[in-house]
Amino acid sequence: MTELNQQQLLDIVNTKHTAPGDARVRQLTARIVSDLFKTIDELDVSPDEFWKAVDWLNRLAQGGQVGLITAGLGFDRLLDIRMDEADQKAGRAAGTPRAIEGPLFVAGAPSFKVEARLDAGEPKGEVFVMEGQVLDTDGQPVAHAQMDVWHANEVGGYSHFFPGMQPYELRRHIETDAKGNYRFRSFLPPGYAIPPNSPTAELFTALGRHGNRPAHIHFLVVAPGLRTLTTQVNIPGDTYIDDDFAFATRDGLIIEIEKNVAPAGYESLGISEPFTRSRFNFVLQQALNDSEASPAARMARVTA
Numbered sequence: 387m388t389e390l391n392q393q394q395l396l397d398i399v400n401t402k403h404t405a406p407g408d409a410r411v412r413q414l415t416a417r418i419v420s421d422l423f424k425t426i427d428e429l430d431v432s433p434d435e436f437w438k439a440v441d442w443l444n445r446l447a448q449g450g451q452v453g454l455i456t457a458g459l460g461f462d463r464l465l466d467i468r469m470d471e472a473d474q475k476a477g478r479a480a481g482t483p484r485a486i487e488g489p490l491f492v493a494g495a496p497s498f499k500v501e502a503r504l505d506a507g508e509p510k511g512e513v514f515v516m517e518g519q520v521l522d523t524d525g526q527p528v529a530h531a532q533m534d535v536w537h538a539n540e541v542g543g544y545s546h547f548f549p550g551m552q553p554y555e556l557r558r559h560i561e562t563d564a565k566g567n568y569r570f571r572s573f574l575p576p577g578y579a580i581p582p583n584s585p586t587a588e589l590f591t592a593l594g595r596h597g598n599r600p601a602h603i604h605f606l607v608v609a610p611g612l613r614t615l616t617t618q619v620n621i622p623g624d625t626y627i628d629d630d631f632a633f634a635t636r637d638g639l640i641i642e643i644e645k646n647v648a649p650a651g652y653e654s655l656g657i658s659e660p661f662t663r664s665r666f667n668f669v670l671q672q673a674l675n676d677s678e679a680s681p682a683a684r685m686a687r688v689t690a
């Protein structure tokens with residue numbers, strides 16, 4: 387083997403192959419490797435710095451936190467911005483804004499028709515009902531739309547990820563009625579922060595950034611022929627509403643809160659005292675193809 391300079395090494399890395407492979411993967415890998423070679427050279431990255439980064443990546447993956455870092459470094463929002471830009475160009479920017487899914491969706495939540503209670507037992511916070519309709523962009527109700535809703539518990543943990551929680555706690559699947567109606571009872575969740583003493587927290591400490599997310603509730607709304615909507619709503623008044631770790635707050639997704647709503651009509655949700663309510667309609671675009679209407683969440687789409 388001859389001696390190589392940096393450029394010669396890069397050229398070999400990026401062109402070497404004995405089979406066609408996947409052209410797209412080869413293209414992307416070549417670009418990323420080229421950019422990293424350039425970063426290492428121009429910023430004079432030392433071997434210790436490089437291997438420290440590799441150790442961090444190993445621990446990040448072992449800890450299941452890659453999806454946290456993608457959100458915290460803006461990649462999740464970037465993908466949404468790019469889809470919004472494509473929609474603008476195509477003249478189809480309409481309906482409820484999308485927002486990041488986040489890394490904590492779990493498929494298979496208990497399923498209910500029209501209404502559900504997400505929490506159980508004594509309220510762990512302000513008793514809260516969210517209700518409304520799923521509509522299309524013509525304002526027509528979407529009968530039997532499928533909605534997944536999930537949020538954090540009173541200390542910011544999600545079931546299936548946070549110790550001590552019940553399976554599917556604070557996660558439900560709701561099918562709307564013929565008029566697109568849904569409603570659910572839960573409690574107003576608090577905001578939360580990235581796990582302390584974690585690889586994610588290490589990076590954010592080094593960046594001088596906080597890891598807080600404002601209070602929010604996640605949704606995945608699906609109906610045949612309509613574009614699957616992944617979004618989240620924010621609860622107004624949170625300190626971090628405009629300073630989200632994951633950059634996910636959006637106009638049009640900050641719900642209005644009504645306090646002291648009379649309990650009449652909400653008995654089926656176990657409510658007998660004044661409570662807090664929000665009315666919010668989810669508006670779904672027409673899907674242009676099967677992929678846009680796929681009911682799968684983001685990782686299920688690519689791992690099926």
Ligand SMILES: [Fe+2]
Pocket residue numbers: 488490538602604
């Ligand atoms: Fe969340």
